[in-house]
Amino acid sequence: MISVDNLSLKFGKRTLFDEVNVKFTPGNCYGVIGANGAGKSTFLKILSGEIDSTSGQISITPGQRMAVLKQNHFEFDEVEVLKTVIMGHKKLYAIMEEKDAIYMKADFSEEDGIRASELEGEFAEMDGWNAESDAAALLSGLGISEELHYEQMKNLAGNQKVRVLLAQALFGNPDILILDEPTNDLDAETIKWLEDFLVNFKNLVIVVSHDRHFLDEVATHIVDIDFAKIRIYSGNYTFWYESSQLAAKQRSDQNKKVEEKRKELQEFIMRFSANVAKSKQRPRERRCSKN
Numbered sequence: 001m002i003s004v005d006n007l008s009l010k011f012g013k014r015t016l017f018d019e020v021n022v023k024f025t026p027g028n029c030y031g032v033i034g035a036n037g038a039g040k041s042t043f044l045k046i047l048s049g050e051i052d053s054t055s056g057q058i059s060i061t062p063g064q065r066m067a068v069l070k071q072n073h074f075e076f077d078e079v080e081v082l083k084t085v086i087m088g089h090k091k092l093y094a095i096m097e098e099k100d101a102i103y104m105k106a107d108f109s110e111e112d113g114i115r116a117s118e119l120e121g122e123f124a125e126m127d128g129w130n131a132e133s134d135a136a137a138l139l140s141g142l143g144i145s146e147e148l149h150y151e152q153m154k155n156l157a158g159n160q161k162v163r164v165l166l167a168q169a170l171f172g173n174p175d176i177l178i179l180d181e182p183t184n185d186l187d188a189e190t191i192k193w194l195e196d197f198l199v200n201f202k203n204l205v206i207v208v209s210h211d212r213h214f215l216d217e218v219a220t221h222i223v224d225i226d227f228a229k230i231r232i233y234s235g236n237y238t239f240w241y242e243s244s245q246l247a248a249k250q251r252s253d254q255n256k257k258v259e260e261k262r263k264e265l266q267e268f269i270m271r272f273s274a275n276v277a278k279s280k281q282r283p284r285e286r287r288c289s290k291n
């Protein structure tokens, strides 16, 4: 779970977020929407710890692993594709590296043996033996064919890199998945694959997307960023849109009624004032006629 308490962010004189209080709970997929420049990407960066808020607090359930779709397409240029995906699970990857370094040693000591067996235990617990096949399955699902799995990232086209980085974020069943515009550069078939993946994903997802159809398919809740406030609504995008249209219509009908009443009252006051003025004039007219 992620809990956001009294979060504010200011850039110079501009307040991007003002005293935001929201909670994101496991099992839900939150689709983040808002006008261009409302602060969607910035909000995800605060949640993932990439940038700090001006005030307030973000609390994440201890021990939960967060995976974030990387935006820098060149970060892993010198790394093999399959390895890039596995690197998405930092702890598992660190264990693999340490294990390999020990086995490469020419002078393998008793301590090395003890450490290696500890690492093997942790590796097995994390389902490490399936890491490569899981990573390969994700890549294939995202349209990266097997002959590219052992290529370096720099040899891939831009739209292929995006898919590998997406596989990296999805790898290893993270507790919290943060995705900013994941459908960019994906074809319709791959978007469908991602929709199915997210619908079946049991943990917490927070996703920014301009793709309304995608949000309709995956979102269980809508997070609306508007005028420095953040509100969460249950339901997918269409449900949110129709509810907000209905609410806007109800507000507009209500405003019309209030305006009609105000006009009626104004007319009444004018008529009343005119009558009072007339009645004040009459005795004077009478007095004038006597003289």
Ligand SMILES: Nc1ncnc2c1ncn2[C@@H]1O[C@H](COP(=O)(O)OP(=O)(O)OP(=O)(O)O)[C@@H](O)[C@H]1O
Residues within 6 Å of the ligand: 011, 016, 034, 035, 036, 037, 038, 039, 040, 041, 042, 043
């Ligand atoms: N480091 C920064 N310093 C100053 N202003 C910033 C900084 N980062 C972001 N902003 C501003 O904050 C606002 C929100 O940016 P952000 O990218 O989060 O919006 P967004 O809702 O994701 O927009 P879009 O839909 O266009 O991607 C923008 O006006 C942006 O220029």
